[in-house]
């Protein structure tokens with residue numbers, strides 16, 4: 001039976017990198033007989049321009065019906081000054097929440113061909129392969145009450161609520177442990193349990209769920225120490241499992257250890273492995289329209305989609321291998337280019353991947 | 358008129374490193390005629406052992422009366438399982454709050470002699486000199502309501518409140534801008550204003566206060582991007598100014614960029630520049646009692662105390678220069694030792710600094 005993908009190209013470089021991802025999708029769809037269909041919808045700034053809101057009902061309905069969603073990137077200076085409640089990011093937060101995409105998987109992998117791109121010494125990062133599992137629909141991102149109020153004294157006060165229930169922690173913990181079982185069987189749960197009660201509960205539930213996975217080695221670390229250890233010795237980690245805000249910070253830090261965030265895909269999954277897939281990088285408005293953006297993170301997001309939502313391991317692997325091949329051939333977009341390699345544009349890179357599949 | 362310092366050696370390596378800092382204090386006290394007196398009090402695990410609580414009244418009263426406080430480090434596995442409300446960290450949080458030490462200054466400086474200790478490439482970190490200004494008595498660390506409650510469904514829920522008022526943000530902003538005036542006149546305010554209202558207010562007040570310092574260049578960054586930029590290109594920063602939780606995470610990350618957190622002091626100041634000074638590193642229970650801990654961060658904390666609380670720039674400089682000299686001489690404690698340099702113990706290092714003043 002045919003499966004449907006909703007494509008949200010978004011803003012900035014979104015449409016350019018998405019065009020290449022679609023080429024790759026077309027190729028594997030045909031080659032592996034995947035019977036995938038797709039349609040395009042608006043999210044973010046382009047949706048604001050067309051409809052006045054960042055997540056139009058039509059997009060949400062299409063995304064709800066779809067089997068998977070492929071997202072480019074949203075946002076840009078054009079929409080930075082409009083009313084807060086309808087900024088592009090709000091569309092992103094709303095779709096995550098509405099589709100219950102609670103499990104955000106953010107790999108930080110250093111491609112051996114790109115080892116020199118890292119700002120860390122090669123011996124510290126060579127072979128890096130971390131998976132950050134971030135809770136995506138709870139915590140302080142969505143907690144109530146929140147806002148800015150005026151105190152009796154006349155001054156204003158801003159406030160947000162960080163909140164997690166046992167069941168929210170438990171379901172994301174299972175995702176982390178299950179993924180660790182397919183990897184090196186190590187889970188690090190990150191908290192600030194010495195200060196924050198909400199993460200004290202996090203740590204307790206992580207420990208409890210860990211008992212169901214006796215083969216997995218569970219450890220705990222405070223978030224400040226983890227931020228430090230990622231710089232000092234990142235290869236000590238396998239799966240890092242944490243809440244929405246810490247996950248936001250640590251996954252970006254971990255991604256940057258590779259020096260090539262133009263290479264990193266991500267997945268946001270619901271209970272049934274339906275997911276939204278997107279590159280880790282943003283919409284890069286400064287280089288939009290120039291045809292120089294790196295499409296590989298979006299292409300690798302397609303691979304993640306085939307693996308996690310569609311259980312098409314062979315097709316996923318074919319894409320990942322093809323990316324490895326084009327890197328071996330020395331092809332590089334500007335963001336990962338170094339002396340001696342061949343600088344290519346967005347569509348040349350996409351074509352090279354398609355050819356290598 | 359004589360000034361009084363309360364010394365809190367604390368736990369783990371605390372007493373060892375403090376002994377060396379006191380040697381240095383004795384030396385400058387005499388050499389620069391500072392007329393400083395000091396007394397010792399208990400904080401943390403040692404206070405729990407002696408009195409049942411991490412911050413005894415006697416310590417708090419002495420600290421309140423003192424002109425400055427010099428702290429070693431607190432905590433250790435021995436007190437990790439006791440009741441939460443009386444853990445060593447609670448003593449630390451309580452003294453910060455009771456003394457209104459809202460301005461936490463955490464320099465991340467890479468000593469040229471120790472450049473190779475960093476896990477980052479030399480060209481990325483050589484000459485690094487960042488000052489993190491962290492709000493220390495507000496935000497989610499102290500926000501109410503907080504706790505773990507049982508929902509109607511029977512499951513538990515953990516919650517904390519991140520909260521800042523205009524005046525709290527304003528006073529720490531002034532500290533950041535004033536420090537930037539003495540440095541490279543650049544302030545970066547870190548927020549997550551695209552998601553959290555409390556940091557939206559932070560950003561707004563930072564901007565407002567910035568107008569009073571027209572010579573200082575103010576910019577803003579989201580916390581996730583800042584965590585990333587610290588890895589990619591840390592030398593772009595001068596003063597980084599942020600809230601309690603983000604400051605905790607980013608200051609540890611920034612400290613680790615130097616690869617030698619055994620070298621980094623910190624200051625926590627109130628409105629009147631009264632302060633508590635302490636090394637950035639922890640109590641390192643694993644090496645306690647072995648005489649191998651690095652006393653330099655505590656010694657440099659003495660220098661910060663002389664500079665910020667006592668306005669004794671010459672004495673502060675003398676200590677910092679002496680530390681530079683012992684590093685030039687090739688003396689290294691185990692944590693910063695590399696092939697070709699001379700490994701020394703805690704007290705040898707302290708003696709060498711005293712001799713170099």
Ligand SMILES: CC(C)[C@H](C(=O)O)[C@@H](O)C(=O)O
Nearest residue numbers: 089090092093248551552581
């Ligand atoms: C754009 C922003 C709301 C978002 C987040 O903080 O989750 C982004 O930083 C991310 O990590 O996907």
Ligand SMILES: CC(C)[C@H](C(=O)O)[C@@H](O)C(=O)O
Nearest residue numbers: 194195224446447449450605
């Ligand atoms: C021990 C802990 C409560 C403390 C903090 O989080 O503030 C420490 O990490 C620090 O940064 O001084």
